[in-house]
Amino acid sequence: MRYEAPQTLEAAVGLLAEAGDNGRVLAGGTDLLVQLRAETIEPEIVVDVKRITELRTVSPEDGGFRIGAAVTGAELGEHDGLRAAWPGVVEAAELIGSTQIQGRASLGGNLCNASPAADTVPALIAADAVASIIGPNGRRDLAVADVVSGPGQTALARGELVASIRLPSQSARSADAYLRFIPRTEMDIAVVGAGVNLTLDGDGRCTAARVALGAVAERALLVPAAGDAIVGSTLDEAALSQLAEAASAACRPIDDKRGTKIYRTKVAGVLARRAAEIAQTRAGERA
Amino acid sequence: MSKCHVTATINGDEVEYLCEPEETLLDVLRDQLFLTGSKEGCGSGDCGACSVMLDGRLVCACLVLGAEAQGRKVETIEGMAHGETLHPLQEKFLEHAALQCGVCTPGVLVAAKALLDRNPDPTETEVRYWLAGNLCRCTGYDKIIRAVMDTAAEMRGN
Amino acid sequence: MARVVLTGNLAKLADGEAELDLDVSSVRQLLRVLGDRHPRLKPHLEKGLAVAINGTIYQEAWLEAIPPDGEVFLMPQIGGG
């Protein structure tokens, strides 16, 4: 195995393109090093992207933010502006692993590891985030919802990597929230995750909502029916029940060591509802 | 494949080493530099026994490649005491009997110091969540949490 | 005479004779007498047993004295974690 730590995106892309299927991107390394050790992957080259400035920077952009793919969870949590605008995305990032993991695990890594249970992905989908991808053929944008295609599978072509993720401008009376369920209070992989991003009007009526779920299908899902269930409502009991039902109905989970189909399906509804209530409170506070 | 040549600052001293590209920082610390205070409990970032500071960030040394430390600052448990003087956390851990077997202790201390350096007045809940990545099987955490809280109080001058 | 009680599977190996009155003054003597009386017990007696004499448990203690009216229980050996 070879280790390279290029200073520029171009150099990183060049190394990855040259390596073909035998190259891996090293951002935080919290998944990659585990896979290396278990010998589930044996790449010829590992490209450490943490010395590339663009990938390590959070910058305001068009009222929103551009987050470098190698920015860590801890750094997101320490960014006051981001935290204020997108508390759901930040809380999702901060839920990944321990304090130690937080110091390393990156937003881009969480996305590209393509685990169906990744915490930030439902939050990013709910936020309608867009990934900026760079590769041998230049840059392209792709909605985060379309980056992951299945467990461990992404829509990235050979030699491509995610450079940054753009969060849009958050409109007034809008807020997001993310909740996940794990058996312990920390250190587990999500059994279910639910991200909600919603907008209220002056009367507290929901005018737009995006609900996304994690760990209930082969990849994180946007559940339009769950969002539709609360649009036009004040998130009254009936609307919330409908949201929960729609969330549960969208689940197509598996039984595995972390949860059962029945359990995940049920709890997805519970969490989606609870996350919606948190987002509602936050949005209300911004009014 | 050739080894990586790395220069890093470890506990304040400049250190040079050669490592295999797949070797972790923990392997380098333990096997090459004989800094065996950092322990390997899992090798997957789930136990925190190898906690070290990397450029001021708390990390698991088992999830960092040795090569990544090029030009960076690493602080380990071996650098926590100064000369003959223990860090207040080390003193309090002894006073509170906050260790039994002691194998998780170096990692817990490094992590606890990272917390108090950022937050001199943490709540019990904050201490518990901050240390959630440091498994201890002996103590049930009670005396560890008390020792950290007591150190914080003492360092604040209470 | 000491009152000797065999617990657990030991009683079965002693042909159901779970309680015996024996004139023995030490654990070693007790084990010998029992082994002679019930040969099926012998391997178990040799493998190691716990002996409770008036409530105090002894393990591997051949020389421990058994008082004349002692209450003696033979039990499986106890280990620990």
Added chain:
Amino acid sequence: MAPMDGGGHDLKWVGKRPVRPDGVDKVTGRARFGADYNMAGQLVGRVLRSPHAHAVIKSIDTSAAEKVPGVKAVITRDDIPDQPPEPVTVGEMSVNFSDLIRNVLAREKVLYDGHAVAAVAATSAKAAREALKLIKVDYQPLPHVLDVEEAMRPDAPVLHDNLFTEGADPPADKPSNIAKRIEFTLGDVAVGFEQAEVVLERSYKTEPVHQGYIEPHACVASVTEDGQGELWCSTQGHFVVRAICARMIGMDISALRVTASEIGGGFGGKTVVYLEPLALALSKKAGHPVKMVMTRSEVFRATGPTSGATIRVKIGATKDGRITAGEAEMAYLAGAFPGSPVNPGCMCAFAPYDLENVWVVGYDVVSNRPKVAAYRAPGAPISEYAVESLIDEVADEIGMDPIDFRLKNAAKQGTHAAYGPKFGPIGMIDTLKAIKESEHYNTPLGPNQGRGVGSGFWFNIGGETCVSLNISEDGTATLMAGTPDIGGSRATLSQMAAEELGIDYDKVRPIIGDTSSLGYTFLTGGSRVTFSSGMATVQAAQEVIKELCARAAKIWDIPAEAVTWEDGEARPAGDNAGKFDPLSLEELAASAGKTGGPITGYASINAQGAGPGFGTHLVDVEVDKETGRVTVLRYTVAQDAGKAIHPSYVEGQYQGGAVQGIGWALNEEYIYGDDGLMQNPGFLDYRMPVASDVPMVDTVIVEVPNPNHPYGVRGVGETPIVPPLGAIANAVSHAVGVRMHELPMSPPKVLEAVGGAANGAGD
């Protein structure tokens, strides 16, 4: 005789909380654990493990592996001689070497996922890894069985065709997975159930759980050309390791010197050998030292755990709260080889209670899982969980406070234990009263919260122990014990030595001696160290004092009997002895050469009369009825320590045991796929409690002195893991209003119990 607690003597060190002697090493990273030691020229040893749950090994071809540059030795079943399948006495243990050898390195078959098949030693980890990949093992997979009830069925795949049920009536005529049937009877349960006004019967199930020590197994071994061996390892008992390894490798016991490293947790799981014989065999073959360290995955797949079990319990009681009969039938998973702790499980099941009629039956059952190892009060938490759950349900049924119900039936001095003998002075009732009177028990609960009580018992043991105490020229003392110190025993032993000698605690420097420095000493386990090594320490100190008095007598030219030892100095026993200025330990030590040579004390004993341990735990939980999450809100432990030599370390044992119990009760379990392979061999998915999962654990140290120990010590290490399972199960049941009968009470199971999952969509 040393002063007993409450005997009017002021204790200067015993009962205080001094800093442990090994403390600074442990907070600075200096302390050397199993993997922290290296020998010059050492090779890296690695193990090839079975990818099957059950398979015949048709052949093993190591030729390609041996050709890898840097590989110095490869060992398989052919490198460790077989031994007959019969128990052999090793120190205080009875060991079946045929099974042990097969567990350390598979022979005819692999019996579980992770079973060791071969091992290599190479100059680098890389070469060792590459060699493992080149070892060709031809397996013929066989059907496997994991579950205890399935393993007991007549049509189950049989693991060992030479295993016939011991204790079966009539005798077994064909092999099965049931290694043993045992039975304990007290009184007549039929009569007891007739006297009962309420009879409840329930079945319970627990999953195997791992000891979960943070330090993986590790060792370094060196065998020289003249057959001498050195072994450094992380173990609870280096004398036991020596005895077992010497026999396996074919060495004289005295030719093998074993040094116990600092040990990063054991809880029973480091009382057996895994890597040590392999490292010795590899070293012998390679002619170089070999270091071996397990990965966490290897620890989970191939070491420990303790049994999972099914337990049926039946209890009869009168409406005024007197238990008239208790019956239990339990089957414990032993793993791949016989030897589950079902025996103590049966004996402990009803031990906290004063019952006239008890009938308990147990089965030891093998299955395609790693062979169980001891885990804190082996067997007791499982059976007592079931009994404590049903006791609680009976109390509910007759409308009695659960503590009052237990008080009415609690074992006390003179009670015949359900397993036979009469208890001496014990503290069961004291622990119940302590909990009943606690502020915790008298604090109201909130919505969705439940409170649970559970009691527990463990025997504690003594055993063979050596301690030496050498007085240095300056009057300080070095104390050497043979019991590895896992949780602060160097402090407690030093406290007792200082107390006896009348010198300051920090004038005693304790170490753990290697196997060549002391006589045979049984392992650290069974809660025996403060009891047994403490007893030996006191005896060694008494011997030193006797010698000191003799030296003073010589100096004063008076009879030795005319000298007494008080406050660290020799004094004339009375006016008749003559008038002399006292001689301090320091003075006597300084002149030791002139008065007959160095002053030393040595005790080699077989400590008897360990004091039974009883505890009662109280826990409050809150249940999220929509997700099934159980949060432990508050926890209090009361336990009889006999005498707490160092109360902080006693509290630490209580707190640690309680939290291990919380893990066992709520989330820890082995998850296997249909292929029989373990799916969660790591701390990520084997969910031990983390700091944010648990509250502070309050403790009440009850002290009913053990009359068989100079300071009244009982063991305290194991009892604390017995009550939590029942206490937590009872609390969860009270919070959700439904009785659960299975551990772990993980969120999906709790949600199902409250009916939540049944309402959900999905299939």
